[in-house]
Amino acid sequence: MSKQPTESDLLLPFERHNLRGDYREFLKAKRNNLLASIQCFRGLWDAYQLLDEIWMKEIGNLTALREAKQLVPGLLFIHAHLKFRLSRELAFSFCMPEAWGVLRVGIESVAFAHKMYRNPELVQVWSAKDEGEPERRAFKKAFEDNKKAALYSASEFLRELYEHWQFSSDWGSHTSVAAMATRLRLSNTAGAEGWNLDYFEVDETRAVTSLYSLLEASYQMECVFNDVFQDRFTLDPSLVTTRARFLKTHRGLAKTILLKYGKANVSIAQAL
Numbered sequence: 001m002s003k004q005p006t007e008s009d010l011l012l013p014f015e016r017h018n019l020r021g022d023y024r025e026f027l028k029a030k031r032n033n034l035l036a037s038i039q040c041f042r043g044l045w046d047a048y049q050l051l052d053e054i055w056m057k058e059i060g061n062l063t064a065l066r067e068a069k070q071l072v073p074g075l076l077f078i079h080a081h082l083k084f085r086l087s088r089e090l091a092f093s094f095c096m097p098e099a100w101g102v103l104r105v106g107i108e109s110v111a112f113a114h115k116m117y118r119n120p121e122l123v124q125v126w127s128a129k130d131e132g133e134p135e136r137r138a139f140k141k142a143f144e145d146n147k148k149a150a151l152y153s154a155s156e157f158l159r160e161l162y163e164h165w166q167f168s169s170d171w172g173s174h175t176s177v178a179a180m181a182t183r184l185r186l187s188n189t190a191g192a193e194g195w196n197l198d199y200f201e202v203d204e205t206r207a208v209t210s211l212y213s214l215l216e217a218s219y220q221m222e223c224v225f226n227d228v229f230q231d232r233f234t235l236d237p238s239l240v241t242t243r244a245r246f247l248k249t250h251r252g253l254a255k256t257i258l259l260k261y262g263k264a265n266v267s268i269a270q271a272l
């Protein structure tokens with residue numbers, strides 16, 4: 001049996017000296033969740049690691065970008081990668097709604113990047129949004145009116161991302177009843193009713209399927225990135241090989257999770 005981590009394992013000396021009260025306990029629990037989930041769900045963690053490696057290889061191939069048509073979308077894809085990393089850390093810490101809320105911003109960055117790459121004249125519309133009311137209306141018309149058609153209809157990857165964007169809006173960014181219900185815990189002790197709101201996910205099945213769904217959404221984000229710069233990325237044999245490894249890992253994970261947890265998540269079944 002593995003030894004439970006001590007406070008010294010979870011907090012740095014500076015943190016032990018300066019943090020106190022319930023926040024200290026919150027941070028310890030969050031860090032413990034991260035360490036435990038990496039060990040318990042190693043296959044998922046390794047898949048996230050591999051996907052991050054793919055993102056970094058692709059970003060490394062963008063260092064020579066100069067034209068605004070490519071530069072602005074490229075920067076937005078890098079911004080999306082940052083959100084992927086932050087979301088991953090939150091998810092493995094069992095902060096699932098927060099992970100979805102952060103990834104939602106990354107999904108939007110990918111959609112904006114794709115649209116401006118295909119329509120370079122919109123770079124000016126996007127960058128001038130806050131300059132005045134006419135510019136704001138032009139931005140709204142180009143990017144926000146009928147968002148599904150405007151941002152998420154140009155490719156199969158974007159159409160799938162729209163489903164993730166909707167889910168992340170309901171479960172991550174918005175204060176919905178459904179999102180709150182997963183954290184509300186009722187109790188009845190000696191006839192006295194009580195309630196508690198869990199700060200962290202406590203259901204293993206929901207945690208695993210959420211980790212997989214976040215991975216799936218992050219992979220679709222990377223697919224949009226790869227599709228935009230395909231001519232450049234296909235010249236990198238290491239990147240091509242790593243993407244093939246990830247796809248094999250991704251499918252294997254879907255089968256393993258379905259076998260253990262059942263079809264609790266439709267996107268997992270669809271991945272097979």
